[in-house]
Amino acid sequence: MVSGVTVVAANGPAVNVSSVNVTPTDPTVGETVTVEVTISNQEGSNSIVDVSSIMLRTTSEHYERVEDVGAIAPGGSLTIPITTSFDTAGEKELLAHVSAASQSNGSETSHLRAYYRPITIDVEAPEIDAGIAASTNSSGETTVTLTNYGNVELTDAEIRTSVNGTQRDQRDMFDITPNQSESVTFDTANYDSDIVTLTGAYTARGERHEVTRTVDLNQQVQGEIRLTSVEITERGTTISVDGEAANIGGTDVESVLVRVPDSDTVSPAGGSGEFFVGSVDASEFATFELSSSVSNGTDTLPIELTYIVDDERITTTQTIDISTAGSSSPEPSQDQPAASSTGDGSSGSLGLPLIPLILGLFVVVGGSGVLYWLWNRE
Known part of the structure; x- marks a missing residue:
């Protein structure tokens, strides 16, 4: 998340840190984060702006720095990507720090001035979690779904089927982003047992993981x-x-x-x-x-x-x-x-609420008593 407005040094050139975009928006610890910083030289400026450097920093720590960014003509802009990563989870309060100077006479350059844009990046702890579900149709085709329940992308994913400890088949899958699923289909009509073990294997953050589930092809896996x-x-x-x-x-x-x-x-x-x-x-x-x-x-x-x-x-x-x-x-x-x-x-x-039913019963009984009394009084 990017917040606040550009902070410009007093009496500085017409420089504006016009935008900062962070990808991914919710990174995890150790994941590469790309911060795109856009610097513009405002319309009506009478000088070219030389951008000396861009830094990602806090008040006490520097993360990344890009040198000799380039020159910006009046009305123009530059977008510079900076990559970094974070070792700990939590909310990171950063600054996009731009150092720039104007060319007053086309060649002479004024003193460097600093321009800032605050950035808030919420870094999450990595969660690696996947699950398998399967369903078999009347033709003996079994569709197996691998779902990514964590916040880390799953790569090199595959599904293996085995019967009585012997592998029968294997299918590769596309990479699976968080909260998404991928499915593959096996022809299980000729398997010599209805009890099949499904194994989903995948790589997350450089390590191999597996999740296993044993299913009965004649009985769908119960909803959970x-x-x-x-x-x-x-x-x-x-x-x-x-x-x-x-x-x-x-x-x-x-x-x-x-x-x-x-x-x-x-x-x-x-x-x-x-x-x-x-x-x-x-x-x-x-x-x-x-x-x-x-x-x-x-x-x-x-x-x-x-x-x-x-x-x-x-x-x-x-x-x-x-x-x-x-x-x-x-x-x-x-x-x-x-x-x-x-x-x-x-x-x-999940039954009907008891108290409203009792109150309704009192109303019906009470109303019946009043009608009976009015009828007899006549």
Whole structure:
């Protein structure tokens, strides 16, 4: 993010640091960041401007410097890319520092002057996280999807299938950017077993990783809700949570409810402690927003997930780290999903609200009594 306006030295030439663009906008630790700094010589200027150097710096530290940038005629501009990286996560307050001088008589150059543009770059800690989902059609073709749930690009991705420990097939995939998926299809009709192990292999930040899932080709992988891309905003003792409820399974999920359970250290904030997401198709996601009040010293926030999949109601809990500003994907808690039948509609926590029904009953009964009294009085 770039903020503020250009700061120009007093009585300086008509120089303006007109824009600064940062790519990527949300870099991770160690990732190459490109900062494009545009310097312009304003219309109406009576001199050429020589740009001596451009620096990325803080008040005490210099990151990168470009020398002998070039000359800018009146009404012209230059855009210079500068690359850097950051060793730690957090919000970085930088300055695009430009040193320039004007050519007063076409050849004589005045003293260098400094021009600044403030830059704020939010550097995230790297999160490497991927998941596999699969579905098989009636023709025996199995489509396998690899989803990137982290904030680091996955490269050299591939999917392997194996039966009884023996590899049967392999498919290469395109690179997968954060919060995106890639799919490949295998002909599994002639496999000698319906139990197939799927392995997704990929490179992230120079290291090789794998994720494995064993599926039954005659039975689709059950839908499963998982919170991803979670962002935390802290305002005093109130924590706001924005994120995605992702279905990492192969069947659709219904009646998804995301809520903050009430405890000694955590409680819902006002009416924003639960969010009804609704249905989430296989390999899709939906966004949610929650607010909670936390006690001082609380480092984690439990989020309860309730949803229906294949006529069963599932309740599970994921825990989010709130000890630092910013956010990362939540780590699953040790709580295991609890399944209960929904055939009679009585289980789970998504039934009709009890208090409004009782109040409605009082109104109906009370109204009937009044009508009966008026009828008999006549």
